[in-house]
Each structure stands twice: as C-alpha cells, then as structure tokens.
Amino acid sequence: MAKTALIQQGLLAFTLNSPQNAKPFDFELANNTKVMLLASGVLQFEPKESTSSRAIVLSAGIHGNETAPIEFLDRLVSDIFALEITLDQPLLVILGNPPAMMEAKRELSVNLNRLFIGKHKNYERCYEVERANQLETLLDNFYQSYQHLPAYHLDLHTAIRGSKHEKFAVYPFTQGKPWKKSSLALLQSCGVDCVLFSNEPASTFSYHSSAKYNAVAFTVELGKVHAFGQNDLSKLDQLVSTLQQLLSASKLNSLEFEANKAILFEVSDVVNKHQEDFCFSFNQSQANFTEYQTGYELAKEGSERVVISNGPKAIVFPNDKVAIGQRAVLLVKRMTQSDIVQAEKKHRLI
Structure with missing residues (x-):
C-alpha cells in the first residue's frame, strides 16, 4: 500500500x-x-x-x-x-x-x-x-x-x-x-x-x-x-x-x-556570461563573500575585462561553467551599522 x-x-x-x-x-x-x-x-x-x-x-x-x-x-x-x-x-x-x-x-x-x-x-x-x-x-x-x-x-x-x-x-x-x-x-x-x-x-x-x-x-x-x-x-x-x-x-x-548581529549585503552587480571563454581570475575554490578591492581584474571574456569598481566588493555564487546568458557571479557590498540606521530612517527597512 x-x-x-x-x-x-x-x-x-x-x-x-x-x-x-x-x-x-x-x-x-x-x-x-x-x-x-x-x-x-x-x-x-x-x-x-x-x-x-x-x-x-x-x-x-x-x-x-x-x-x-x-x-x-x-x-x-x-x-x-x-x-x-x-x-x-x-x-x-x-x-x-x-x-x-x-x-x-x-x-x-x-x-x-x-x-x-x-x-x-x-x-x-x-x-x-x-x-x-x-x-x-x-x-x-x-x-x-x-x-x-x-x-x-x-x-x-x-x-x-x-x-x-x-x-x-x-x-x-x-x-x-x-x-x-x-x-x-x-x-x-x-x-x-x-x-x-x-x-x-x-x-x-x-x-x-x-x-x-x-x-x-x-x-x-x-x-x-x-x-x-x-x-x-x-x-x-x-x-x-x-x-x-x-x-x-x-x-x-x-x-x-x-x-547588531546582522550581516547584511546589497547586490551591486550581476555579472552574466556572454561567451564560452568567460573565466575568472581567482582560484575556482574561492569562498563565497571573499572581498576584492577596486581595480581588481575579476574575469576575462573575449577582449573584455571585468574589473571591480567602487570596492571593496565580495563575490557570491561564482560559477564560470554556467550556460551562456546566465549569471556567472554576484558582486555584493556589505552594509555598515550606519547603513542599517539610514535604511531605517529612509523606511527602506521597517
């Protein structure tokens, strides 16, 4: 049964x-x-x-x-x-x-x-x-x-x-x-x-x-x-x-x-894969939330370079093996306690 x-x-x-x-x-x-x-x-x-x-x-x-x-x-x-x-x-x-x-x-x-x-x-x-x-x-x-x-x-x-x-x-x-x-x-x-x-x-x-x-x-x-x-x-x-x-x-x-215990990030960039030769510059075993500074060359794709701007930014879900057109990595910025207070004042966080 x-x-x-x-x-x-x-x-x-x-x-x-x-x-x-x-x-x-x-x-x-x-x-x-x-x-x-x-x-x-x-x-x-x-x-x-x-x-x-x-x-x-x-x-x-x-x-x-x-x-x-x-x-x-x-x-x-x-x-x-x-x-x-x-x-x-x-x-x-x-x-x-x-x-x-x-x-x-x-x-x-x-x-x-x-x-x-x-x-x-x-x-x-x-x-x-x-x-x-x-x-x-x-x-x-x-x-x-x-x-x-x-x-x-x-x-x-x-x-x-x-x-x-x-x-x-x-x-x-x-x-x-x-x-x-x-x-x-x-x-x-x-x-x-x-x-x-x-x-x-x-x-x-x-x-x-x-x-x-x-x-x-x-x-x-x-x-x-x-x-x-x-x-x-x-x-x-x-x-x-x-x-x-x-x-x-x-x-x-x-x-x-x-x-005071919250660890909050905002997604700043979504990097998609457009060509088969897309590849990261960092080791593929790199942990999620590893931070990189402004100017760091994150990835290559054809003649293009993906470079960190307005850093530091951390990587989340990096995967250069995804299908063309799909997300290869998220870039995120950590919110400070001051950012959290401002989000409350502006009613972004209620």
Missing part, C-alpha cells in the same frame, strides 16, 4: 523509488491531518480543526546534489508522520529535482532554479522545464487555496563552494517595497544572520513566491554541498526549532531583529 510505503520508507526513499511517475494519493494521520502526495517528491499537509494563520512552503533539492536540506526535509516529514511535530498550518513540502538527486547531479539538462515565474516557456522541452511548470502549478494551487493567509516559502539549498558566512539567505527583489525586520528576525531565529538583498527580478523559486504571492520567501543557503549521508544535520538545530514554531499555532511576534 502506498501510504504504508511512504510512512515506513520516508519521503526521500519513497521519492527515489519513483522519481518521475508517482501516482497521487491521500490519507489521514491519527490527528486528522490530511496528507496528499501530489507528484513525485511533493506532499501537502492539511491540518484539521485548527485555526491556521499562515500557509507555508518548504522546498529543497531544486539542485539535486544539495543533499543536506533534502535530508532535513525528509526527517521533518517523518517527524510529522510520527506526530512528533505539531502541525497547525497548511504545509507544502517539495523535493524539487528527484532524477538529478538519483544521479547526484546539480541538474540533468538545465538549472531548475532559473526556470520559475514562467521562464521555463523560453526553453526547449526537457525534464527541468516540465518540472518547473509542474511545480509552479502546484505552488500556485496551494497559495490560491489559502489566499486568505500570509504566505511563507523557504527554499533550502547548499552552495557549491565554501563560504565566509556558512549560512546565508537571498532576500528577493522587492519591487521598491521596504525590507521587513520581521522577515530578517525569522531568518536570524533560523540561525541565518547573513542576508543579501537582491537588486533585480530573478527566475528563482523563492522569487516566484515573493513576486506573485507577496510571500515571506527566501533562498536559504545552509552550508556546502556534500554527498548523501555525509551531512551534520545538528548544525541545523536552530532551523528545526524555528520551523516547529512556524508550523505550530504560535504567533511569530516574539521574534526580534537584532541589528
């Missing part, structure tokens, strides 16, 4: 046994929570007899080799099945790219996290294109079913390389709306003090939720990529306790933003 297999195996093993063609089914837990398998790796939980105050999406495995958050969500789902987590809020859990997970690859053909908010329509048909369309539909249906509730979405990742700040989050472009201290407080409670503010629209999963549904949504990086079974999930204990609060009936107004 599918229900028994799912509960006994756990979401991860059950998904990997049928990475593309799982048949939907539903059942109820002993506490009357309805569980619905909507597609491979996608579970919706609908608590009964509770007064919900938010609709929550938790996703991982958008890149198939980012295993720590995949294992983390697998454990979270098992705890919900075992009634060890109080679930008072509707929840959508997504393991994004099961076939890539099977092959321990970032993607099969195309970067899935560049295909959302309709961008998949611009690509030739492949698994990731079809999956992006499917995930958008399931996400949209979920949020529309709970449109009377505030929306939340944490898209959990791990980075290809090390980082000077092990855990960090990307705050989606806000279309001119102010950044919210309450959102930063939620991240800090999860153990994420480092946040970088995007400066333009994106095609990421978290931006889809933020732009279309005004969700409190972030791409959250939880360390470095490791193989399945080689992750120390104890490093995510703060995330566990905060999600337990988020998923329960608890109010979140007890979470406070601590500006």
Whole structure:
C-alpha cells in the first residue's frame, strides 16, 4: 500500500523509488491531518480543526546534489508522520529535482532554479522545464487555496563552494517595497544572520513566491554541498526549532531583529556570461563573500575585462561553467551599522 510505503520508507526513499511517475494519493494521520502526495517528491499537509494563520512552503533539492536540506526535509516529514511535530498550518513540502538527486547531479539538462515565474516557456522541452511548470502549478494551487493567509516559502539549498558566512539567505527583489525586520528576525531565529538583498527580478523559486504571492520567501543557503549521508544535520538545530514554531499555532511576534548581529549585503552587480571563454581570475575554490578591492581584474571574456569598481566588493555564487546568458557571479557590498540606521530612517527597512 502506498501510504504504508511512504510512512515506513520516508519521503526521500519513497521519492527515489519513483522519481518521475508517482501516482497521487491521500490519507489521514491519527490527528486528522490530511496528507496528499501530489507528484513525485511533493506532499501537502492539511491540518484539521485548527485555526491556521499562515500557509507555508518548504522546498529543497531544486539542485539535486544539495543533499543536506533534502535530508532535513525528509526527517521533518517523518517527524510529522510520527506526530512528533505539531502541525497547525497548511504545509507544502517539495523535493524539487528527484532524477538529478538519483544521479547526484546539480541538474540533468538545465538549472531548475532559473526556470520559475514562467521562464521555463523560453526553453526547449526537457525534464527541468516540465518540472518547473509542474511545480509552479502546484505552488500556485496551494497559495490560491489559502489566499486568505500570509504566505511563507523557504527554499533550502547548499552552495557549491565554501563560504565566509556558512549560512546565508537571498532576500528577493522587492519591487521598491521596504525590507521587513520581521522577515530578517525569522531568518536570524533560523540561525541565518547573513542576508543579501537582491537588486533585480530573478527566475528563482523563492522569487516566484515573493513576486506573485507577496510571500515571506527566501533562498536559504545552509552550508556546502556534500554527498548523501555525509551531512551534520545538528548544525541545523536552530532551523528545526524555528520551523516547529512556524508550523505550530504560535504567533511569530516574539521574534526580534537584532541589528547588531546582522550581516547584511546589497547586490551591486550581476555579472552574466556572454561567451564560452568567460573565466575568472581567482582560484575556482574561492569562498563565497571573499572581498576584492577596486581595480581588481575579476574575469576575462573575449577582449573584455571585468574589473571591480567602487570596492571593496565580495563575490557570491561564482560559477564560470554556467550556460551562456546566465549569471556567472554576484558582486555584493556589505552594509555598515550606519547603513542599517539610514535604511531605517529612509523606511527602506521597517
């Protein structure tokens, strides 16, 4: 029976046994929570007899080799099945790219996290294109079913390389709306003090939720990529306790933003790859948030040079192996405590 297999195996093993063609089914837990398998790796939980105050999406495995958050969500789902987590809020859990997970690859053909908010329509048909369309539909249906509730979405990742700040989050472009201290407080409670503010629209999963549904949504990086079974999930204990609060009936107004602990960056430049010969001048193992001074030659492309201006600036997500037209690196500038105070005075941060 599918229900028994799912509960006994756990979401991860059950998904990997049928990475593309799982048949939907539903059942109820002993506490009357309805569980619905909507597609491979996608579970919706609908608590009964509770007064919900938010609709929550938790996703991982958008890149198939980012295993720590995949294992983390697998454990979270098992705890919900075992009634060890109080679930008072509707929840959508997504393991994004099961076939890539099977092959321990970032993607099969195309970067899935560049295909959302309709961008998949611009690509030739492949698994990731079809999956992006499917995930958008399931996400949209979920949020529309709970449109009377505030929306939340944490898209959990791990980075290809090390980082000077092990855990960090990307705050989606806000279309001119102010950044919210309450959102930063939620991240800090999860153990994420480092946040970088995007400066333009994106095609990421978290931006889809933020732009279309005004969700409190972030791409959250939880360390470095490791193989399945080689992750120390104890490093995510703060995330566990905060999600337990988020998923329960608890109010979140007890979470406070601590500006003195905040490590905030603004994206200043997005460097895209335009030619196959694009290459960085620094070592490919260089950590995220490594800073370079004004005048440093960051990369070469044909006869062009990418040079740091108005530095110092730090690198985030450098990858010169991306497809032509995609982002090769973000350049970010750290905000000082004075910058944070000015952002509050100008109501950029409320």
